[in-house]
Amino acid sequence: MDEEYDVIVLGTGLKECILSGLLSxxxxxxxxxxxxxxxxxxSTSLNLNQLxxxxxxxxxxxxxxxxxxxxxxxxxxxFIMANGNLVRVLIHTDVTxxxxxxxxxxxxxxxxxxxxxxxxxxxxxxxxxxxGLFEKRRARKFFIFVQNYxxxxxxxxxxxxxTRVTTKELIAKYGLDYNxxxxxxxxxxxxxxxxxxSEPALDTVKxxxxxxxxxxxxxxxxxxxxxxxxxxxxxxxxARLSAVYGGTYMLNKPECKVEFDEGGKVVGVTSEGxxxxxxxxxxxxxxxxxKVRKVGRVAxxxxxxxxxxxxxxxxxxxxxILPQKQLNRNSDMYLFCCSYTHxxxxxxxxxxxxxxxxxxxxxAIELKPGIDLLGPVDEIFFDIYDRYxxxxxxxxxxxxxxxxxxxxxxxxxxxxxxxNMYTLITGKVIDLSVDLxxxxxxxx
Amino acid sequence: MARNANKxxxxxxxxxxxxxxxxxxxxxxxxxxxxxxYQESTIGAAFFTQVLSLNEATVKFDxxxxxxxERYHSLAPMYYRxxxxxxxxxxxxxxxxFVRAKKWVREVQRQANSSLTMLLVANKAxxxxxxxxxxxxxxxxxxENGLSFLETSAKxxxxxxxxxxxxxxxxxxxxxxxxxxxxxxxxxxxxxxxxFCCA
Numbered sequence: 001m002d003e004e005y006d007v008i009v010l011g012t013g014l015k016e017c018i019l020s021g022l023l024s025x026x027x028x029x030x031x032x033x034x035x036x037x038x039x040x041x042x043s044t045s046l047n048l049n050q051l052x053x054x055x056x057x058x059x060x061x062x063x064x065x066x067x068x069x070x071x072x073x074x075x076x077x078x079f080i081m082a083n084g085n086l087v088r089v090l091i092h093t094d095v096t097x098x099x100x101x102x103x104x105x106x107x108x109x110x111x112x113x114x115x116x117x118x119x120x121x122x123x124x125x126x127x128x129x130x131x132g133l134f135e136k137r138r139a140r141k142f143f144i145f146v147q148n149y150x151x152x153x154x155x156x157x158x159x160x161x162x163t164r165v166t167t168k169e170l171i172a173k174y175g176l177d178y179n180x181x182x183x184x185x186x187x188x189x190x191x192x193x194x195x196x197x198s199e200p201a202l203d204t205v206k207x208x209x210x211x212x213x214x215x216x217x218x219x220x221x222x223x224x225x226x227x228x229x230x231x232x233x234x235x236x237x238x239a240r241l242s243a244v245y246g247g248t249y250m251l252n253k254p255e256c257k258v259e260f261d262e263g264g265k266v267v268g269v270t271s272e273g274x275x276x277x278x279x280x281x282x283x284x285x286x287x288x289x290x291k292v293r294k295v296g297r298v299a300x301x302x303x304x305x306x307x308x309x310x311x312x313x314x315x316x317x318x319x320x321i322l323p324q325k326q327l328n329r330n331s332d333m334y335l336f337c338c339s340y341t342h343x344x345x346x347x348x349x350x351x352x353x354x355x356x357x358x359x360x361x362x363x364a365i366e367l368k369p370g371i372d373l374l375g376p377v378d379e380i381f382f383d384i385y386d387r388y389x390x391x392x393x394x395x396x397x398x399x400x401x402x403x404x405x406x407x408x409x410x411x412x413x414x415x416x417x418x419x420n421m422y423t424l425i426t427g428k429v430i431d432l433s434v435d436l437x438x439x440x441x442x443x444x
Numbered sequence: 445m446a447r448n449a450n451k452x453x454x455x456x457x458x459x460x461x462x463x464x465x466x467x468x469x470x471x472x473x474x475x476x477x478x479x480x481x482y483q484e485s486t487i488g489a490a491f492f493t494q495v496l497s498l499n500e501a502t503v504k505f506d507x508x509x510x511x512x513x514e515r516y517h518s519l520a521p522m523y524y525r526x527x528x529x530x531x532x533x534x535x536x537x538x539x540x541x542f543v544r545a546k547k548w549v550r551e552v553q554r555q556a557n558s559s560l561t562m563l564l565v566a567n568k569a570x571x572x573x574x575x576x577x578x579x580x581x582x583x584x585x586x587x588e589n590g591l592s593f594l595e596t597s598a599k600x601x602x603x604x605x606x607x608x609x610x611x612x613x614x615x616x617x618x619x620x621x622x623x624x625x626x627x628x629x630x631x632x633x634x635x636x637x638x639x640f641c642c643a
Contacts, residue, residue, distance in 0.1 A: 039520050091628060097491060097506075098522065100625025228625040229525055236520035243511035244490045249518035 005031045005248075007425070008269045008276060010256050010283035013041035014076075014235045015402040018418045019282050019425070021093055021241035026426065030247040031276055032239065033269070037252040039239060041284055042385075042405060045072035045232030045344070051302075055381040065304060065378065066346035072230030073302065073344065076405045077336040077353040078414070079104050079224035079319055082214040085415035087225075088432040098237040102342055104224035106315035107215075109187035110322040111179060115311040115373060118187045118321075131180055142174040142184075146208045162202035170201040184208070186323035186332055192357075192408060193331070194324070224410070226317060228343045256287055258399065266398045280425060282400045285388035291401060292388040298407045299358035299384050301367050303377040305350040309337050310375050316341040316350070319409050322370060331357035333370045334409040352377075355407045358384055400425050451501040455615050456526050458508045460548040461533035462541040466567040468509055469598035470533065474608050475507070479599050496608060500616035505608070524555040528618075529611045530562045534582075536595070537574040542566075542582070549589060561614050563592045565607060570597040 006028040009020045017039075020032045038044055046054065048061045048068035061068065080086050080101075090096045107118045111130055119128040125139045150156045160170065171181050185191045189207035196204055214223030227233045243249055253271040258281055261267050268277040285292040312318045320335035327333060333356040340347050354370035363382045364371075371380070390401035403417050423429055459467040468490075472478050475492045490511035496503045508527075513519045524530075530552045534545035545564065552562055564586040566577065579595060586593035592610060596603040 087628065096628040100526075100627060102625050229522070233522050233525070236522040239520060240490075240511055240513070240522070243513045246512075248515070249513050250516040251518045 003031075004277040005029045006278065007031075007280045007282055008033065008278040010034070010258070010269065010281065010287040011041045012036075012039045012235050012239060012251070013284050013402070013405075014043040014231070014238070015414060015418050015421070016041070016282060016284055017235035017238035017242065018089060018415075019400075019421060020247055021095070021238040021245070022422055022430070023282075023425070024242040024245035024247040025093065026428075027245075030242060031250070031269075031278070032242060032247055033250045033253045033256055033271065035252075035254055035256055039251070040075075040232045040235045041286075043074075043076045043231060043235055045074050045230035047071045047073075051381070055302075055383070062379075066349065070346040071344065071349075071351075072232060073351055074231045074353070076231065077338075077355070077409065078231065078405075079222075079226055079336070079410050081210060081410050081412065082217040082223055082225050083210055084214060084410065084412055085419070085432065086411040089415060089418075089430075092430070092432055093238070093241055095237045095241050098240060099233055100228040101225040102228060102317070104222040104226050104317040104319065104338075106312050106318040107187070107222035107224065108312055108315075108318060108320040109183045110320060110326050110369075110373070111183055112326070115309075115320055116183075117313070118183065130183060135177055135180055138175050139180055142171070142176060145174075146205055147212060149205055149209070151202070151206075160201075162205055163200050165201050166198050167201040167204045168197040170205075171197075182323050182325055187321045188212075190321075190408070190410065190412070192406075221315075222319065224319065226338060226342055230338075230342070230344045258283075258288060260397065264397050280398045280400065282402075282421070282425065284402050285390070285404055288390075288392075288399060288401055291390055291392040291397075291399060293391050294386050295389045295404075296387045297358040297384050298355055298387060298405075299360075299363035299366050299382075300353060300355035300407070301363065301371055301380055301382050303352040303354075303371070303374055303380045304345070305352055305374060305377050306348055307375060308339070308350060309335065309352060309373060311373070312337075320370075320373065321409070327369050329356070330359060331407070333367070334407060335370050335373060336409050349378075355409075357407050394424050451616065452504065453501055453615060454504045454506065455528035455611075456506045456508065457529045457531065457611065458523055458527045459510060459531050459533060460514070460552060461531075461565075462535070462538075462544045463512070463515055465533040465535045465538075465541050465545075466598050467531075467533050470531070470565070470567060470596065470604060470607070471507055471509060473598045473601055473604045477601075479601075481599075494608075496612045498609065498612050498616055500613060503612040503615060505612075521555060524552065527556055527560055528615055530556060530560055531565055531607070531611075532562065532591075533565045533567050534577065535568050536566045536577045536582075537568055537571050539576045542577045546585065549591070559618065561592075561611060561618070563594065563607065563611065564589075566593070566595040567598060569595040569602055570600045 007023050007030050009016050009032040012034040024030045048071040051073050052061045108115050109118050116130045119125040148156050188211045189204045211223050255271050257270045259268045266281045268275045308314050317338040322333040324332050337352040338344050339350040352374050354367045360366050387404035389403045394400050400421050475494045490509040492507040494505045532545050532548045534541040566582045583593050594603050594607050
């Protein structure tokens with residue numbers, strides 16, 4: 001340990017592992033440590049014994065749930081947009097060769113008390129029971145406009161400057177009603193709050209296109225993919241990338257105390273009496289609690305079930321978004337379900353997650369609208385965790401702290417944070433314009 | 445016995461063993477036919493593919509090297525995930541590496557799936573003068589644990605091809621327990637109809 005490193009990374013969550021990998025590939029000398037004896041930190045996947053230890057103390061999981069090692073239960077459940085930034089990072093770094101993916105079966109939205117498939121193109125919109133007949137025609141026109149819209153081709157803009165026109169004005173032009181706007185904004189554009197309505201429409205149109213293009217990569221279903229054996233594979237794959245390019249890995253390192261000089265600049269990290277010197281530290285909020293502030297809390301439920309979520313066409317992996325207004329809440333609620341078909345549970349078992357930005361201290365009550373959609377469960381666990389964001393000035397202390405994972409069910413905000421951190425650390429911008437149209441997925 | 449000459453299978457093969465036992469050298473000898481006296485600790489490449497044509501089947505190996513993550517006992521579970529075969533390597537000139545190889549064998553038994561084919565390999569057989577671990581010791585331990593055993597030399601290529609052919613033959617015989625996932629690739633020209641296709 002008594003060497004000098006360019007960067008010491010603390011914590012092996014997904015964000016830290018992607019950064020570790022990118023920095024090692026850049027030729028920097030990286031030491032990567034974690035206080036836990038496993039990879040993944042808050043983005044790990046637990047087996048059944050680990051899950052019980054975390055939520056039920058000394059109790060042992062019941063035998064009828066099957067073998068502990070057949071479970072990979074995400075602590076931070078999210079799906080991957082097939083055309084999104086994480087896929088670009090995976091391809092850019094060639095980490096894809098360590099991973100196998102499967103498409104996610106379905107994407108649904110909660111509307112007026114019922115679960116509906118999310119229509120994502122003009123044809124699906126015509127079939128959807130979400131809208132009445134006339135509304136469908138209006139929505140179809142809007143979808144066609146979005147599908148044809150090309151940012152640098154004014155001929156497709158129908159005379160509107162989407163950097164000025166607000167989403168509300170754009171939608172008004174097509175005469176869409178409140179319910180339609182709600183599912184477009186939250187289930188297609190994946191906005192978490194309603195302020196998108198008063199912002200320039202370009203962002204929403206781009207998000208809708210991302211959804212539609214991601215969806216187009218599969219034979220229907222959803223715009224999402226998900227790795228076999230759970231999301232815990234992702235940090236491990238990026239850690240391997242880092243190791244392949246010379247990164248040094250040490251798990252199970254207690255304390256990991258960040259050391260500073262008189263000027264407040266980082267000089268190294270101490271663990272077990274040894275100090276490794278470094279120029280920069282990259283870490284998750286738990287390693288520098290004095291340099292972060294609490295920005296919110298996520299309430300979540302984790303359920304083990306023996307059936308798919310009802311009303312989702314027997315989908316063995318699915319996302320359901322419950323927009324805030326449908327529940328009279330201030331933040332959306334997300335349902336996420338995956339199963340043995342993604343090798344995260346033994347045959348016949350399903351893992352469902354319900355999560356939202358917490359607005360109360362009682363997750364069981366707060367999450368009820370989502371849990372009611374699950375049907376009977378074998379086991380259920382409730383949890384609230386705090387979200388943090390950094391408040392330090394990295395140019396002064398050379399500490400680069402990631403923001404806690406939010407409640408969203410996809411990785412777009414996660415990758416944005418990573419890319420921003422990478423630029424802060426290196427002064428460089430990653431060109432992720434990989435030719436996704438040339439990307440393909442091969443059968444193994 | 446039904447025989448299918450066109451049977452082809454893809455198999456993940458992982459290498460385990462102490463630093464300096466010769467894991468990377470064995471793979472480079474097999475994949476590239478090369479040997480370097482001063483092979484650097486694994487940097488830059490730790491994933492190789494090699495196709496082996498046997499009478500029984502065509503076997504495409506995905507060979508995983510440890511990338512140095514074994515150094516501080518920080519090998520990720522994904523390393524073992526879905527592995528069809530594991531090669532545990534020790535250096536015949538180092539009793540330490542043999543003791544550690546036994547630990548790796550137990551680790552594989554704990555982490556990997558039960559149908560995995562495991563081989564114990566005593567490498568650096570060309571260094572007979574410096575031998576610290578006898579052939580009998582290695583063979584006996586392998587026998588007790590139901591492993592195949594080979595003495596190899598990545599330097600002289602002794603038994604290296606034999607090692608991989610042996611694994612290929614065993615895998616061709618075994619019932620394939622194949623994952624049904626897809627890999628994402630950035631190479632162009634692989635489109636078959638849709639942009640993505642799922643197995």
